Amino acid sequence: MRVAVIDLGTNTFHLLIAETAGNQPEILYKTNVPVKLGEGRINDNMIIPAAFERGINCLKDFGKTITDYQVDVVRATATSAVRSAENGKDFVNAVNERTGIKIETISGDEEAELIYRGVKLSGAIQEPSLIMDIGGGSVEFILCDTEKLIWKKSYNIGAARLMQKFFKSDPLSDSEKQNMLFHIQEQLEDLFEICEKYKPQILIGSAGAFETFAELVTGKHHQNIAIEQLKMYLFNYDDYIDVALKLINSTHQQRVEMPGIIPLRVDMIVIAALITNYVLGRVKINRLMLSTYDLKMGVLASLM
Template sequence: MKIAAIDLGTNTFHLIIAEQAESEMKIIYKTNKPIKLGEDITKENKIIPTAFERGINCLKEFKATLDQYGVTKIRAVATSGVRSASNGKDFIDTVKEETGILIDIIDGEEEANLIYEGVKYSGAIQGKSLIMDIGGGSTEFIFCDKKGFYWKKSFDIGAARLMQKFFKSDPISLEDQEQIKIHLKENLAELIEFGKDFGATTLIGSAGAFETYAEVIDPAINIHEIPNSLIDIDAYHQLSKKLIGSSHQERSEIPNLIPLRVDMIVMASMITDYVLAELNLKTIILSTYDLKMGVLQKLY
């Protein structure tokens, strides 16, 4: 039997198809499209018409691929970009009408649950850890170990949302950076309070920006073939300093930094820096498995 998961993120739509055997699940197709559904979403809290159209056209392509592979079981989930938009339901209804794909709008708690399941499947969780999934609209945090999770929460501090609110200079000014740090401190107080008591030493980055960190630091890495990988923390700090201090043009010339992330990686780096410093985390591990793998796991 063939199963599939679709993850409608604020920036990127993902499709993953697996073949379900008795004892294992084999990935047979995987793709993502930079849809930018959350483009300008902070202005009127709406999916703008051009983004709406991009999303519909992408899902038409996904439907053709699902039919081509003969997928019999599918779950499509939408996260912050759709759930926070005033016309999110209109988008869901249009997708159903034009493609037949039924989309579940999941809340932040279920999103965190699915991320945990995906990361756990990657084998990245060894001891007390903090999983962080930096999306476009929201960022999820999960304190966990191999036995389970102990605290989880989704915050509306995604990279696209922060960029639209604070990124007003190029390179980003010290003043804008300070405003972001104040915003993070105000919004993440609960996370930091729990984290200091929990005592995690490892930050597990769930795909996305962390894949970019890994690929820029080590161009030889193939993130499509590994479930997890250690990211050298000193190399990360050097990269973060470079990303935050560089202009859009300078970042666009960095190998393995995809166009979608050229600016948002600055916001992702600032979130990562803040959490590493506040919780005194010593190790970074990339999990290439994330929410969409968690969705697949639940279907399996």
């Protein structure tokens, strides 16, 4: 069976087309487009007109590709930006009318479940682990071991939300850092309580920002590794911390000049580094792994 998975993220829309015969899916086509659906007014729960149109135009293009590949089944999932927007249903209806693509708006819990399934498919879960997925609108945490998912939750502290609320200086000022970390601390109290009980041994970062961290770490050592072709990547912890602190203290222009950061992530990567460092510190974890398999692969796993 040939399936297409569309992931409508707050920042990026992804399309994955795969053949699902056999145990492992064969990826036939993969692309992503920086639609920035959450641009401008994500904290007002509104998709602005320009972003609305970008989203529809992107999905028209995806529709053409899906037709070209003669796909049997399409599953399109929308997450935080659509879920929380007052005009989210209008967007879903407009997409259906203008492209024929039916979008399923999933809850934060369903999103976390699918992220878990994607990461599990990569083989990254080899001990008690805390999985973290930093999106533009929300951040998902999943506590698991090799056997099962133990606990999961989605928080509205995504990089686009925090950036629009707190990130006003260049570089990020100390007071902005403190305000942001205070806000994160308030939101994540129950996460820290449950981690105290189950004591995860490693943080597994699901794709996105963690792929950028990996690009920067391997680039720093002049290693020619194609991150997107790996299922997982184990960080040297000191290397990660060094890169994260450099990002947090850099100016916008300095980040633009860093090879390995895609334009969409130039500013949001600062937020991602801050949240990741804070969680690692609070949960007392000093091991970090990237899983390049994320929500898309979880949706694919559910279709197999």
